Amino acid sequence: MARLLGHARYVFGGLLLLTIALLVWQHVGMEEVLELGAGHFPVKVTDDRAEGGASQGWVERKGQDLVMHCRLDKKIDWPHCKLSFDFLKGAKGIDMSRFDYMIVDATYAGPRPMKFGVVVSEVEEGYTRFDTWQSYKVEQVESLDLPSNGHMVIPMNWFVVAQWWKEMAKPPIEHSIVNLDNIVYLDLLSNFGGGEGERILTVHSLRLHGKLISRDTLLLWLVGAWVACAVGWLAVLTLSLRGQLKDSEAAIELLSTVNKALELEARDLAGQAYIDPLTGVLNRQGLRAALMSTSSLLADPMAVIFIDIDHFKSINDTHGHDVGDDVLRKFANVIASGIRSSDRLVRWGGEEFLIVCPMTNVYQGKILAENLRHALHHHTWPAGLRVTASFGVAQHHEYDEVGVVIKNADEELYRAKRSGRDRVCAHIPGELTVAATAA
Numbered sequence: 532m533a534r535l536l537g538h539a540r541y542v543f544g545g546l547l548l549l550t551i552a553l554l555v556w557q558h559v560g561m562e563e564v565l566e567l568g569a570g571h572f573p574v575k576v577t578d579d580r581a582e583g584g585a586s587q588g589w590v591e592r593k594g595q596d597l598v599m600h601c602r603l604d605k606k607i608d609w610p611h612c613k614l615s616f617d618f619l620k621g622a623k624g625i626d627m628s629r630f631d632y633m634i635v636d637a638t639y640a641g642p643r644p645m646k647f648g649v650v651v652s653e654v655e656e657g658y659t660r661f662d663t664w665q666s667y668k669v670e671q672v673e674s675l676d677l678p679s680n681g682h683m684v685i686p687m688n689w690f691v692v693a694q695w696w697k698e699m700a701k702p703p704i705e706h707s708i709v710n711l712d713n714i715v716y717l718d719l720l721s722n723f724g725g726g727e728g729e730r731i732l733t734v735h736s737l738r739l740h741g742k743l744i745s746r747d748t749l750l751l752w753l754v755g756a757w758v759a760c761a762v763g764w765l766a767v768l769t770l771s772l773r774g775q776l777k778d779s780e781a782a783i784e785l786l787s788t789v790n791k792a793l794e795l796e797a798r799d800l801a802g803q804a805y806i807d808p809l810t811g812v813l814n815r816q817g818l819r820a821a822l823m824s825t826s827s828l829l830a831d832p833m834a835v836i837f838i839d840i841d842h843f844k845s846i847n848d849t850h851g852h853d854v855g856d857d858v859l860r861k862f863a864n865v866i867a868s869g870i871r872s873s874d875r876l877v878r879w880g881g882e883e884f885l886i887v888c889p890m891t892n893v894y895q896g897k898i899l900a901e902n903l904r905h906a907l908h909h910h911t912w913p914a915g916l917r918v919t920a921s922f923g924v925a926q927h928h929e930y931d932e933v934g935v936v937i938k939n940a941d942e943e944l945y946r947a948k949r950s951g952r953d954r955v956c957a958h959i960p961g962e963l964t965v966a967a968t969a970a
């Protein structure tokens with residue numbers, strides 16, 4: 532975003548400088564000049580003889596000057612001579628509408644006052660027919676006084692549609708207004724006034740002045756450029772923000788995925804704290820947590836079966852620790868497959884296991900222990916081993932701590948060990964002992 536703002540500063544700063552430079556240039560320079568004088572377009576002189584007059588005019592060229600001679604004769608009311616410039620090329624003339632003013636540089640010799648006019652003929656699209664001269668629209672500036680220095684500036688907005696032409700041609704309204712964009716003829720009309728006699732008008736130059744680009748057009752372009760830049764900038768900004776939004780969304784998604792993974796891992800770790808890694812059954816902490824979180828475990832009657840693998844040390848010693856581990860894993864599997872899902876199997880430590888059996892009395896517990904003992908007999912063990920275990924069973928009483936029933940079961944286990952192993956001993960209150968069952 533900061534980089535984008537940096538670029539924008541250069542772009543808009545550059546555009547501002549360009550705007551100022553163009554406006555200043557347009558104001559003080561950007562001149563366009565069109566020379567109409569000698570040598571640029573065909574020129575001829577027409578006098579009033581075709582209209583019944585007797586004036587005589589002719590033109591001669593002296594270097595860059597056009598010299599119009601006019602011997603004025605007042606035979607008719609409106610005696611005149613005119614210097615005519617022909618701009619027609621194909622069906623096109625000159626577009627004078629883009630110029631601001633016309634400059635005539637001329638000197639005059641002859642009787643005064645000296646008056647002249649500028650008359651232009653416009654080809655109106657959809658109106659003018661080239662074989663009908665009346666259909667050329669006539670626009671003019673009349674009764675101009677040539678200043679003593681001969682330098683005459685005529686603003687283009689002085690031109691008006693000739694009244695006599697409107698009365699004669701009666702054009703539709705849309706063709707009655709000034710239009711200078713296709714001028715095919717220009718006449719310097721010298722109705723000199725005053726008396727008869729010879730007058731000489733020397734035209735040193737006749738030119739149109741304007742700007743290469745008009746102020747209005749330039750302003751339009753500049754506004755267009757600013758709007759384009761602003762729209763472009765907004766588009767780039769929107770795209771960049773959208774990109775950032777996508778990145779943020781992706782980052783949020785990634786964070787939430789990581790979060791979930793961490794949550795799962797934390798849950799896993801918490802679970803691992805309660806699970807014995809070798810056998811996958813609960814450890815002592817796991818039993819504590821289960822007893823605290825599952826009140827139904829303690830619902831009386833509840834039996835506890837303590838189990839200890841017989842002569843496990845000799846398995847380790849004879850076959851190695853790995854086989855010993857394998858036996859522990861398989862042992863846990865055999866026991867787990869023989870109990871209910873509501874029972875809890877716990878590795879108490881080493882080769883000792885404990886089963887918590889809710890809704891089970893000591894007699895039922897004893898039967899379960901017997902079944903498990905037999906299941907061990909029928910299992911196939913690694914290295915052709917024969918694995919047996921001793922079982923101690925006790926029942927929990929509601930007035931006792933859980934530790935008491937575990938201790939009682941542990942004592943019964945000891946009794947089973949002392950009685951020769953591979954058997955079940957149960958703690959029946961009121962009875963001294965229950966006869967241990969041998970395999």
Ligand SMILES: Nc1nc2c(ncn2[C@@H]2O[C@H](COP(=O)(O)OP(=O)(O)OP(=O)(O)O)[C@@H](O)[C@H]2O)c(=O)[nH]1
Nearest residue numbers: 839840841842843844845847852855856859881882
């Ligand atoms: N492989 C293996 N051995 C273990 C593990 N935990 C304890 N032990 C071994 O289990 C053996 C237990 O031996 P003892 O306590 O003498 O009991 P025992 O050999 O089973 O004899 P009795 O219980 O009297 O039948 C020890 O040698 C311990 O090192 C274990 O996770 N893996």
